[in-house]
Amino acid sequence: MKYRELAKILKMEIERGEYRATGKLPTEPELMERFGVTRYCVRNAIALLVNLGDVCPVQGSGMFVREDDRDGCLNINNTRGLTSEFPGHAVSSKVIKLEQREAGGDAGRLKCDPGDDVYSISRLRLLDGEPFAIEYALYLKEFVPYLNEEIADGSIYSYIRRDLKLVTGFADKLMYARKLDRGQADLLGLSAGDPALVVEDHAYLSNGRLFNVGTVYYHYEKATFFNFADLK
Amino acid sequence: MKYRELAKILKMEIERGEYRATGKLPTEPELMERFGVTRYCVRNAIALLVNLGDVCPVQGSGMFVREDDRDGCLNINNTRGLTSEFPGHAVSSKVIKLEQREAGGDAGRLKCDPGDDVYSISRLRLLDGEPFAIEYALYLKEFVPYLNEEIADGSIYSYIRRDLKLVTGFADKLMYARKLDRGQADLLGLSAGDPALVVEDHAYLSNGRLFNVGTVYYHYEKATFFNFADLK
DNA sequence: TAGTGGTCTAGACCACAGC
DNA sequence: CTGTGGTCTAGACCACTAG
Numbered sequence: 001m002k003y004r005e006l007a008k009i010l011k012m013e014i015e016r017g018e019y020r021a022t023g024k025l026p027t028e029p030e031l032m033e034r035f036g037v038t039r040y041c042v043r044n045a046i047a048l049l050v051n052l053g054d055v056c057p058v059q060g061s062g063m064f065v066r067e068d069d070r071d072g073c074l075n076i077n078n079t080r081g082l083t084s085e086f087p088g089h090a091v092s093s094k095v096i097k098l099e100q101r102e103a104g105g106d107a108g109r110l111k112c113d114p115g116d117d118v119y120s121i122s123r124l125r126l127l128d129g130e131p132f133a134i135e136y137a138l139y140l141k142e143f144v145p146y147l148n149e150e151i152a153d154g155s156i157y158s159y160i161r162r163d164l165k166l167v168t169g170f171a172d173k174l175m176y177a178r179k180l181d182r183g184q185a186d187l188l189g190l191s192a193g194d195p196a197l198v199v200e201d202h203a204y205l206s207n208g209r210l211f212n213v214g215t216v217y218y219h220y221e222k223a224t225f226f227n228f229a230d231l232k
Numbered sequence: 233m234k235y236r237e238l239a240k241i242l243k244m245e246i247e248r249g250e251y252r253a254t255g256k257l258p259t260e261p262e263l264m265e266r267f268g269v270t271r272y273c274v275r276n277a278i279a280l281l282v283n284l285g286d287v288c289p290v291q292g293s294g295m296f297v298r299e300d301d302r303d304g305c306l307n308i309n310n311t312r313g314l315t316s317e318f319p320g321h322a323v324s325s326k327v328i329k330l331e332q333r334e335a336g337g338d339a340g341r342l343k344c345d346p347g348d349d350v351y352s353i354s355r356l357r358l359l360d361g362e363p364f365a366i367e368y369a370l371y372l373k374e375f376v377p378y379l380n381e382e383i384a385d386g387s388i389y390s391y392i393r394r395d396l397k398l399v400t401g402f403a404d405k406l407m408y409a410r411k412l413d414r415g416q417a418d419l420l421g422l423s424a425g426d427p428a429l430v431v432e433d434h435a436y437l438s439n440g441r442l443f444n445v446g447t448v449y450y451h452y453e454k455a456t457f458f459n460f461a462d463l464k
Numbered sequence: 465t466a467g468t469g470g471t472c473t474a475g476a477c478c479a480c481a482g483c
Numbered sequence: 484c485t486g487t488g489g490t491c492t493a494g495a496c497c498a499c500t501a502g
Contacts, residue, residue, distance in 0.1 A: 259487065259488085293486095293487065
Protein backbone atom coordinates (compact mmCIF):
# COMPACT_ATOMS: atom_id res chain seq x y z
CA MET A 1 0.00 0.00 0.00
CA LYS A 2 2.53 2.48 -1.06
CA TYR A 3 0.12 5.18 -2.03
CA ARG A 4 -1.60 5.35 1.34
CA GLU A 5 1.77 5.67 3.06
CA LEU A 6 2.81 8.31 0.59
CA ALA A 7 -0.41 10.20 1.27
CA LYS A 8 0.33 10.10 5.00
CA ILE A 9 3.81 11.47 4.45
CA LEU A 10 2.58 14.26 2.22
CA LYS A 11 -0.19 15.15 4.67
CA MET A 12 2.35 15.38 7.48
CA GLU A 13 4.56 17.58 5.39
CA ILE A 14 1.64 19.81 4.50
CA GLU A 15 0.73 20.14 8.16
CA ARG A 16 4.31 21.00 8.99
CA GLY A 17 4.03 23.80 6.44
CA GLU A 18 6.73 22.51 4.15
CA TYR A 19 4.93 23.66 1.04
CA ARG A 20 3.86 27.02 2.34
CA ALA A 21 6.52 28.81 0.30
CA THR A 22 5.26 27.65 -3.08
CA GLY A 23 1.69 26.89 -2.06
CA LYS A 24 1.94 23.78 -4.19
CA LEU A 25 2.96 20.15 -3.87
CA PRO A 26 6.01 19.03 -5.84
CA THR A 27 5.16 17.92 -9.37
CA GLU A 28 4.34 14.32 -10.12
CA PRO A 29 7.73 13.57 -11.74
CA GLU A 30 9.46 15.03 -8.69
CA LEU A 31 7.48 12.85 -6.31
CA MET A 32 8.04 9.78 -8.48
CA GLU A 33 11.75 10.44 -8.38
CA ARG A 34 11.89 11.21 -4.66
CA PHE A 35 9.89 8.17 -3.52
CA GLY A 36 10.95 5.78 -6.25
CA VAL A 37 7.39 4.95 -7.29
CA THR A 38 5.35 5.24 -10.45
CA ARG A 39 2.87 7.86 -11.38
CA TYR A 40 0.08 5.52 -10.32
CA CYS A 41 1.14 5.70 -6.69
CA VAL A 42 1.78 9.41 -6.74
CA ARG A 43 -1.58 10.18 -8.29
CA ASN A 44 -3.46 7.81 -5.97
CA ALA A 45 -1.81 9.37 -2.95
CA ILE A 46 -2.69 12.87 -4.08
CA ALA A 47 -6.24 11.78 -4.87
CA LEU A 48 -6.67 10.87 -1.20
CA LEU A 49 -5.54 14.33 -0.16
CA VAL A 50 -7.86 15.90 -2.70
CA ASN A 51 -10.78 13.97 -1.24
CA LEU A 52 -9.92 15.23 2.21
CA GLY A 53 -9.85 18.78 0.88
CA ASP A 54 -6.18 19.25 1.73
CA VAL A 55 -5.12 19.91 -1.82
CA CYS A 56 -6.86 21.08 -4.95
CA PRO A 57 -5.79 20.13 -8.45
CA VAL A 58 -5.46 22.60 -11.31
CA GLN A 59 -4.60 21.02 -14.60
CA GLY A 60 -1.60 22.56 -16.23
CA SER A 61 -0.64 24.43 -13.11
CA GLY A 62 -0.14 22.19 -10.10
CA MET A 63 -1.60 20.72 -6.94
CA PHE A 64 -2.37 23.65 -4.68
CA VAL A 65 -2.23 23.24 -0.94
CA ARG A 66 -5.37 24.53 0.76
CA GLU A 67 -4.60 26.29 4.01
CA ASP A 68 -8.05 27.66 4.66
CA ASP A 69 -9.26 28.15 8.17
CA ARG A 70 -11.05 24.89 8.71
CA ASP A 71 -9.72 24.53 12.23
CA GLY A 72 -12.36 23.21 14.53
CA CYS A 73 -14.41 21.84 11.65
CA LEU A 74 -15.33 18.19 11.51
CA ASN A 75 -14.45 16.63 8.19
CA ILE A 76 -17.50 14.73 7.08
CA ASN A 77 -15.34 12.12 5.35
CA ASN A 78 -12.86 11.67 8.17
CA THR A 79 -14.67 8.94 10.02
CA ARG A 80 -12.06 8.14 12.62
CA GLY A 81 -13.96 9.40 15.58
CA LEU A 82 -14.07 12.71 17.35
CA THR A 83 -10.73 12.14 19.04
CA SER A 84 -8.79 12.27 15.79
CA GLU A 85 -10.61 15.37 14.62
CA PHE A 86 -9.36 17.54 17.46
CA PRO A 87 -5.73 16.61 17.98
CA GLY A 88 -4.91 19.51 20.24
CA HIS A 89 -8.00 19.15 22.39
CA ALA A 90 -9.30 16.87 25.10
CA VAL A 91 -12.09 14.65 23.85
CA SER A 92 -13.86 12.66 26.54
CA SER A 93 -17.14 10.87 27.05
CA LYS A 94 -19.68 10.42 29.80
CA VAL A 95 -21.59 7.19 29.46
CA ILE A 96 -25.28 7.76 29.98
CA LYS A 97 -26.42 4.24 29.27
CA LEU A 98 -24.75 1.01 28.24
CA GLU A 99 -26.72 -2.19 27.85
CA GLN A 100 -26.67 -5.42 25.96
CA ARG A 101 -30.03 -6.51 24.61
CA GLU A 102 -31.79 -8.04 21.65
CA ALA A 103 -32.22 -5.87 18.58
CA GLY A 104 -36.01 -5.98 18.62
CA GLY A 105 -37.44 -2.97 16.83
CA ASP A 106 -33.99 -1.83 15.74
CA ALA A 107 -33.53 -4.92 13.58
CA GLY A 108 -34.68 -3.05 10.49
CA ARG A 109 -32.15 -0.26 10.85
CA LEU A 110 -29.41 -2.74 11.70
CA LYS A 111 -30.31 -5.14 8.89
CA CYS A 112 -30.29 -8.04 11.35
CA ASP A 113 -32.75 -10.38 13.03
CA PRO A 114 -34.82 -9.06 15.95
CA GLY A 115 -33.25 -11.72 18.15
CA ASP A 116 -29.65 -10.70 17.43
CA ASP A 117 -27.69 -9.27 20.33
CA VAL A 118 -26.65 -5.64 20.26
CA TYR A 119 -24.90 -3.19 22.52
CA SER A 120 -26.84 0.00 22.98
CA ILE A 121 -24.84 2.98 24.14
CA SER A 122 -25.68 6.58 24.89
CA ARG A 123 -22.84 8.95 25.55
CA LEU A 124 -22.37 12.63 26.16
CA ARG A 125 -19.29 13.66 24.24
CA LEU A 126 -17.22 16.46 25.70
CA LEU A 127 -14.69 18.71 24.02
CA ASP A 128 -12.27 20.30 26.46
CA GLY A 129 -14.71 19.42 29.22
CA GLU A 130 -17.64 21.19 27.56
CA PRO A 131 -20.67 19.28 26.24
CA PHE A 132 -20.33 18.90 22.50
CA ALA A 133 -22.71 16.17 21.34
CA ILE A 134 -25.03 13.39 22.42
CA GLU A 135 -24.49 10.04 20.75
CA TYR A 136 -26.93 7.14 20.56
CA ALA A 137 -25.20 4.11 19.08
CA LEU A 138 -25.94 0.46 18.42
CA TYR A 139 -23.27 -2.16 17.79
CA LEU A 140 -23.96 -5.68 16.58
CA LYS A 141 -22.52 -8.09 19.13
CA GLU A 142 -21.68 -10.46 16.30
CA PHE A 143 -18.89 -8.06 15.30
CA VAL A 144 -18.26 -6.20 18.55
CA PRO A 145 -18.34 -9.04 21.06
CA TYR A 146 -17.53 -6.98 24.13
CA LEU A 147 -18.02 -3.44 25.37
CA ASN A 148 -17.93 -1.93 28.83
CA GLU A 149 -18.03 1.49 30.41
CA GLU A 150 -14.29 1.81 30.53
CA ILE A 151 -14.04 1.32 26.78
CA ALA A 152 -17.00 3.57 26.14
CA ASP A 153 -15.34 6.28 28.20
CA GLY A 154 -12.70 6.55 25.50
CA SER A 155 -12.68 6.15 21.77
CA ILE A 156 -14.84 3.21 20.72
CA TYR A 157 -13.49 3.67 17.24
CA SER A 158 -9.90 3.01 18.35
CA TYR A 159 -11.05 -0.01 20.34
CA ILE A 160 -12.76 -1.47 17.29
CA ARG A 161 -9.86 -0.91 14.96
CA ARG A 162 -6.88 -1.45 17.22
CA ASP A 163 -8.08 -4.07 19.68
CA LEU A 164 -10.78 -5.96 17.81
CA LYS A 165 -8.91 -5.56 14.53
CA LEU A 166 -12.12 -4.97 12.62
CA VAL A 167 -11.54 -3.58 9.15
CA THR A 168 -13.96 -0.79 8.44
CA GLY A 169 -15.03 -0.31 4.85
CA PHE A 170 -17.39 2.56 4.32
CA ALA A 171 -20.03 4.63 6.02
CA ASP A 172 -22.95 6.68 4.99
CA LYS A 173 -24.41 9.61 6.81
CA LEU A 174 -27.64 11.49 6.89
CA MET A 175 -27.49 15.06 8.13
CA TYR A 176 -30.34 17.31 9.15
CA ALA A 177 -31.38 19.81 11.78
CA ARG A 178 -33.88 19.16 14.56
CA LYS A 179 -35.15 20.63 17.80
CA LEU A 180 -33.66 19.36 21.04
CA ASP A 181 -36.01 17.87 23.58
CA ARG A 182 -35.77 18.81 27.23
CA GLY A 183 -33.45 15.98 28.27
CA GLN A 184 -31.06 16.55 25.40
CA ALA A 185 -31.01 20.28 25.98
CA ASP A 186 -30.12 19.79 29.64
CA LEU A 187 -27.20 17.56 28.71
CA LEU A 188 -25.85 20.06 26.20
CA GLY A 189 -26.46 23.12 28.35
CA LEU A 190 -29.06 24.48 25.95
CA SER A 191 -32.81 25.04 26.02
CA ALA A 192 -35.56 22.75 24.82
CA GLY A 193 -36.44 23.61 21.22
CA ASP A 194 -32.94 24.87 20.42
CA PRO A 195 -31.48 23.55 17.18
CA ALA A 196 -29.26 20.52 16.91
CA LEU A 197 -27.22 19.34 13.97
CA VAL A 198 -28.12 15.65 13.71
CA VAL A 199 -25.95 13.08 11.97
CA GLU A 200 -27.17 9.55 11.38
CA ASP A 201 -24.35 7.13 10.76
CA HIS A 202 -24.30 3.69 9.16
CA ALA A 203 -20.88 2.05 9.35
CA TYR A 204 -19.95 -1.03 7.35
CA LEU A 205 -17.04 -3.43 7.55
CA SER A 206 -14.88 -3.93 4.49
CA ASN A 207 -16.83 -7.10 3.75
CA GLY A 208 -19.96 -5.00 3.34
CA ARG A 209 -21.61 -5.98 6.62
CA LEU A 210 -23.32 -3.26 8.64
CA PHE A 211 -21.97 -3.34 12.19
CA ASN A 212 -22.90 -0.01 13.72
CA VAL A 213 -25.61 2.61 13.44
CA GLY A 214 -25.62 5.79 15.40
CA THR A 215 -27.40 9.10 15.75
CA VAL A 216 -25.48 12.07 17.05
CA TYR A 217 -26.99 15.39 18.18
CA TYR A 218 -24.34 18.11 17.97
CA HIS A 219 -24.36 21.36 19.91
CA TYR A 220 -25.45 23.81 17.23
CA GLU A 221 -23.06 26.57 18.26
CA LYS A 222 -20.03 24.30 18.47
CA ALA A 223 -20.18 21.80 15.63
CA THR A 224 -19.43 22.68 12.01
CA PHE A 225 -18.89 20.07 9.33
CA PHE A 226 -16.65 20.48 6.36
CA ASN A 227 -16.91 18.78 2.98
CA PHE A 228 -14.89 19.05 -0.19
CA ALA A 229 -16.40 17.98 -3.49
CA ASP A 230 -14.84 17.57 -6.88
CA LEU A 231 -17.33 18.97 -9.36
CA LYS A 232 -15.89 17.47 -12.48
CA MET B 233 -13.32 10.89 -21.29
CA LYS B 234 -14.43 7.36 -21.63
CA TYR B 235 -14.72 6.63 -17.96
CA ARG B 236 -17.12 9.49 -17.24
CA GLU B 237 -19.37 8.35 -20.06
CA LEU B 238 -19.17 4.81 -18.84
CA ALA B 239 -20.13 5.99 -15.35
CA LYS B 240 -23.17 7.76 -16.78
CA ILE B 241 -24.26 4.65 -18.62
CA LEU B 242 -23.87 2.46 -15.55
CA LYS B 243 -25.70 4.98 -13.39
CA MET B 244 -28.59 4.99 -15.84
CA GLU B 245 -28.69 1.24 -15.87
CA ILE B 246 -28.66 1.13 -12.09
CA GLU B 247 -31.55 3.59 -11.97
CA ARG B 248 -33.46 1.50 -14.48
CA GLY B 249 -33.02 -1.41 -12.08
CA GLU B 250 -31.04 -3.56 -14.48
CA TYR B 251 -28.87 -4.99 -11.73
CA ARG B 252 -31.62 -5.56 -9.22
CA ALA B 253 -31.60 -9.30 -9.85
CA THR B 254 -28.00 -9.85 -8.79
CA GLY B 255 -27.60 -6.76 -6.65
CA LYS B 256 -24.19 -6.33 -8.19
CA LEU B 257 -22.55 -4.65 -11.15
CA PRO B 258 -21.00 -6.89 -13.79
CA THR B 259 -17.40 -7.80 -13.00
CA GLU B 260 -14.53 -5.72 -14.29
CA PRO B 261 -13.54 -8.16 -17.04
CA GLU B 262 -17.16 -8.27 -18.22
CA LEU B 263 -17.36 -4.48 -18.41
CA MET B 264 -13.97 -4.29 -20.17
CA GLU B 265 -15.23 -6.76 -22.74
CA ARG B 266 -18.63 -5.14 -23.18
CA PHE B 267 -17.35 -1.58 -23.62
CA GLY B 268 -14.03 -2.41 -25.24
CA VAL B 269 -11.97 -0.45 -22.70
CA THR B 270 -9.21 -1.26 -20.27
CA ARG B 271 -9.49 -1.86 -16.57
CA TYR B 272 -8.37 1.71 -15.96
CA CYS B 273 -11.58 3.08 -17.50
CA VAL B 274 -13.81 0.55 -15.83
CA ARG B 275 -12.32 1.16 -12.41
CA ASN B 276 -12.39 4.93 -12.79
CA ALA B 277 -16.02 4.84 -13.84
CA ILE B 278 -16.96 2.68 -10.88
CA ALA B 279 -14.97 4.91 -8.54
CA LEU B 280 -17.25 7.80 -9.52
CA LEU B 281 -20.29 5.74 -8.62
CA VAL B 282 -18.70 4.70 -5.34
CA ASN B 283 -18.14 8.34 -4.45
CA LEU B 284 -21.76 9.12 -5.13
CA GLY B 285 -22.77 6.26 -2.85
CA ASP B 286 -24.50 4.36 -5.66
CA VAL B 287 -22.31 1.32 -5.37
CA CYS B 288 -20.16 -0.17 -2.66
CA PRO B 289 -17.07 -2.24 -3.31
CA VAL B 290 -16.32 -5.51 -1.55
CA GLN B 291 -12.98 -6.98 -2.42
CA GLY B 292 -13.22 -10.55 -3.56
CA SER B 293 -16.97 -10.38 -3.88
CA GLY B 294 -18.17 -7.65 -6.21
CA MET B 295 -19.50 -4.13 -6.58
CA PHE B 296 -22.81 -4.07 -4.77
CA VAL B 297 -25.55 -1.73 -5.90
CA ARG B 298 -26.97 0.31 -3.05
CA GLU B 299 -30.71 0.71 -3.33
CA ASP B 300 -31.28 2.28 0.05
CA ASP B 301 -34.10 4.72 0.52
CA ARG B 302 -32.27 7.96 -0.01
CA ASP B 303 -35.13 9.42 -1.99
CA GLY B 304 -35.61 13.03 -1.12
CA CYS B 305 -32.10 13.33 0.28
CA LEU B 306 -29.67 15.89 -1.07
CA ASN B 307 -26.35 14.36 -1.98
CA ILE B 308 -23.73 16.57 -0.44
CA ASN B 309 -21.33 15.86 -3.30
CA ASN B 310 -23.84 16.32 -6.09
CA THR B 311 -23.31 20.01 -6.66
CA ARG B 312 -25.49 20.43 -9.71
CA GLY B 313 -28.13 22.53 -8.11
CA LEU B 314 -31.41 21.71 -6.45
CA THR B 315 -33.14 21.08 -9.77
CA SER B 316 -31.07 18.00 -10.54
CA GLU B 317 -31.54 16.60 -7.06
CA PHE B 318 -35.30 16.28 -7.39
CA PRO B 319 -35.95 15.00 -10.89
CA GLY B 320 -39.59 14.17 -10.30
CA HIS B 321 -40.42 17.41 -8.56
CA ALA B 322 -40.95 21.05 -9.42
CA VAL B 323 -38.07 23.21 -8.24
CA SER B 324 -38.65 26.93 -8.55
CA SER B 325 -37.32 30.16 -7.10
CA LYS B 326 -38.68 33.49 -5.95
CA VAL B 327 -36.10 36.24 -6.24
CA ILE B 328 -36.05 38.36 -3.10
CA LYS B 329 -33.22 40.63 -4.11
CA LEU B 330 -30.90 40.91 -7.07
CA GLU B 331 -28.33 43.67 -7.29
CA GLN B 332 -24.97 44.40 -8.81
CA ARG B 333 -22.56 46.18 -6.50
CA GLU B 334 -18.96 46.35 -5.39
CA ALA B 335 -17.69 43.56 -3.17
CA GLY B 336 -16.85 45.83 -0.25
CA GLY B 337 -16.85 43.88 2.99
CA ASP B 338 -17.41 40.61 1.15
CA ALA B 339 -14.03 40.87 -0.57
CA GLY B 340 -12.41 38.66 2.06
CA ARG B 341 -14.86 35.82 1.61
CA LEU B 342 -14.70 36.17 -2.15
CA LYS B 343 -10.91 36.44 -2.26
CA CYS B 344 -11.18 39.50 -4.47
CA ASP B 345 -10.62 43.26 -4.23
CA PRO B 346 -13.23 45.36 -2.42
CA GLY B 347 -13.78 47.28 -5.66
CA ASP B 348 -14.57 44.21 -7.75
CA ASP B 349 -18.12 43.93 -9.07
CA VAL B 350 -20.37 41.21 -7.76
CA TYR B 351 -23.94 40.10 -8.20
CA SER B 352 -25.73 39.64 -4.92
CA ILE B 353 -28.81 37.44 -5.00
CA SER B 354 -31.29 36.29 -2.41
CA ARG B 355 -33.79 33.66 -3.42
CA LEU B 356 -36.49 31.64 -1.79
CA ARG B 357 -36.26 28.15 -3.21
CA LEU B 358 -39.45 26.20 -3.53
CA LEU B 359 -40.00 22.48 -3.87
CA ASP B 360 -43.37 21.59 -5.37
CA GLY B 361 -44.48 25.11 -4.52
CA GLU B 362 -43.56 24.80 -0.84
CA PRO B 363 -40.76 26.89 0.72
CA PHE B 364 -37.67 24.74 1.00
CA ALA B 365 -34.67 27.01 1.54
CA ILE B 366 -33.41 30.58 1.53
CA GLU B 367 -30.28 31.23 -0.48
CA TYR B 368 -27.93 34.18 -0.22
CA ALA B 369 -25.39 34.06 -3.03
CA LEU B 370 -22.60 36.23 -4.41
CA TYR B 371 -21.17 35.82 -7.91
CA LEU B 372 -18.04 37.56 -9.15
CA LYS B 373 -18.98 39.58 -12.23
CA GLU B 374 -15.56 38.82 -13.68
CA PHE B 375 -16.75 35.27 -14.28
CA VAL B 376 -20.52 35.70 -14.34
CA PRO B 377 -20.84 38.84 -16.45
CA TYR B 378 -24.62 38.96 -16.52
CA LEU B 379 -27.54 37.94 -14.36
CA ASN B 380 -31.15 39.03 -14.29
CA GLU B 381 -34.37 38.03 -12.55
CA GLU B 382 -35.42 35.77 -15.34
CA ILE B 383 -32.24 33.73 -15.04
CA ALA B 384 -32.39 33.75 -11.25
CA ASP B 385 -35.95 32.43 -11.44
CA GLY B 386 -34.55 29.18 -12.77
CA SER B 387 -31.40 27.24 -12.25
CA ILE B 388 -28.41 29.57 -12.05
CA TYR B 389 -26.22 26.52 -12.12
CA SER B 390 -27.49 25.48 -15.56
CA TYR B 391 -27.05 29.03 -16.82
CA ILE B 392 -23.45 29.10 -15.68
CA ARG B 393 -22.56 25.75 -17.16
CA ARG B 394 -24.66 25.63 -20.28
CA ASP B 395 -24.84 29.26 -21.36
CA LEU B 396 -21.71 30.83 -19.94
CA LYS B 397 -19.74 27.64 -20.52
CA LEU B 398 -17.88 28.03 -17.25
CA VAL B 399 -16.06 24.89 -16.18
CA THR B 400 -16.60 24.27 -12.51
CA GLY B 401 -13.81 22.52 -10.66
CA PHE B 402 -14.54 21.91 -7.03
CA ALA B 403 -16.50 23.23 -4.09
CA ASP B 404 -16.26 23.15 -0.39
CA LYS B 405 -19.06 23.35 2.06
CA LEU B 406 -19.50 24.17 5.70
CA MET B 407 -22.58 22.74 7.39
CA TYR B 408 -24.05 23.68 10.73
CA ALA B 409 -27.35 24.37 12.47
CA ARG B 410 -28.63 27.81 13.48
CA LYS B 411 -31.75 29.55 14.65
CA LEU B 412 -33.89 31.31 12.08
CA ASP B 413 -34.53 35.01 12.54
CA ARG B 414 -38.01 36.42 12.13
CA GLY B 415 -37.70 37.32 8.46
CA GLN B 416 -36.28 33.95 7.50
CA ALA B 417 -38.90 32.09 9.50
CA ASP B 418 -41.70 33.99 7.75
CA LEU B 419 -40.31 33.06 4.36
CA LEU B 420 -40.07 29.38 5.27
CA GLY B 421 -43.39 29.23 7.07
CA LEU B 422 -41.72 28.54 10.42
CA SER B 423 -41.30 30.42 13.68
CA ALA B 424 -38.42 32.62 14.75
CA GLY B 425 -35.88 30.56 16.69
CA ASP B 426 -36.74 27.37 14.85
CA PRO B 427 -33.73 25.40 13.59
CA ALA B 428 -32.25 25.70 10.13
CA LEU B 429 -29.70 23.52 8.46
CA VAL B 430 -27.18 26.00 7.08
CA VAL B 431 -24.79 25.23 4.23
CA GLU B 432 -22.02 27.61 3.26
CA ASP B 433 -20.76 27.02 -0.22
CA HIS B 434 -17.53 28.05 -1.93
CA ALA B 435 -17.46 27.13 -5.60
CA TYR B 436 -14.32 27.23 -7.71
CA LEU B 437 -13.70 27.04 -11.43
CA SER B 438 -11.46 24.32 -12.78
CA ASN B 439 -8.62 26.83 -12.92
CA GLY B 440 -8.83 27.20 -9.16
CA ARG B 441 -10.52 30.61 -9.11
CA LEU B 442 -13.33 31.18 -6.62
CA PHE B 443 -16.37 32.52 -8.46
CA ASN B 444 -19.30 32.02 -6.12
CA VAL B 445 -20.00 31.92 -2.41
CA GLY B 446 -23.36 31.22 -0.95
CA THR B 447 -25.17 30.54 2.28
CA VAL B 448 -28.34 28.48 2.24
CA TYR B 449 -30.79 28.09 5.11
CA TYR B 450 -32.78 24.89 4.65
CA HIS B 451 -36.18 24.13 6.14
CA TYR B 452 -35.23 21.80 8.97
CA GLU B 453 -38.15 19.44 8.48
CA LYS B 454 -37.68 19.10 4.73
CA ALA B 455 -33.96 18.99 3.98
CA THR B 456 -31.78 15.96 4.65
CA PHE B 457 -28.28 15.59 3.27
CA PHE B 458 -26.66 12.35 2.37
CA ASN B 459 -22.96 11.50 2.28
CA PHE B 460 -21.06 8.36 1.51
CA ALA B 461 -17.50 7.95 2.76
CA ASP B 462 -14.93 5.33 1.98
CA LEU B 463 -13.23 4.53 5.28
CA LYS B 464 -10.21 2.76 3.94
C1' DT C 465 6.73 26.25 -26.15
C1' DA C 466 7.71 23.88 -21.93
C1' DG C 467 5.78 21.96 -18.07
C1' DT C 468 1.84 20.70 -15.58
C1' DG C 469 -1.96 17.46 -14.48
C1' DG C 470 -5.72 14.22 -17.00
C1' DT C 471 -6.70 10.09 -19.62
C1' DC C 472 -5.65 5.67 -21.41
C1' DT C 473 -3.31 1.15 -22.62
C1' DA C 474 -1.42 -3.57 -21.49
C1' DG C 475 0.28 -6.03 -18.67
C1' DA C 476 1.60 -8.23 -13.59
C1' DC C 477 0.90 -9.75 -8.92
C1' DC C 478 -1.65 -9.44 -4.35
C1' DA C 479 -5.71 -9.88 -0.96
C1' DC C 480 -9.96 -11.46 -0.04
C1' DA C 481 -14.63 -14.11 -0.38
C1' DG C 482 -16.98 -18.09 -1.30
C1' DC C 483 -17.40 -22.61 -2.96
C1' DC D 484 -9.19 -23.36 -5.85
C1' DT D 485 -11.40 -19.82 -8.60
C1' DG D 486 -12.97 -15.45 -9.29
C1' DT D 487 -13.42 -11.08 -7.41
C1' DG D 488 -11.61 -6.41 -6.56
C1' DG D 489 -6.93 -3.82 -4.95
C1' DT D 490 -2.26 -2.41 -5.98
C1' DC D 491 1.49 -1.50 -8.99
C1' DT D 492 4.57 -0.95 -13.17
C1' DA D 493 6.00 1.32 -17.64
C1' DG D 494 4.88 3.38 -20.95
C1' DA D 495 1.86 6.81 -24.36
C1' DC D 496 -0.77 10.75 -25.69
C1' DC D 497 -4.06 14.70 -24.52
C1' DA D 498 -5.57 19.27 -22.27
C1' DC D 499 -4.47 23.05 -19.99
C1' DT D 500 -1.56 27.01 -17.81
C1' DA D 501 1.85 30.18 -17.99
C1' DG D 502 5.80 32.40 -19.59
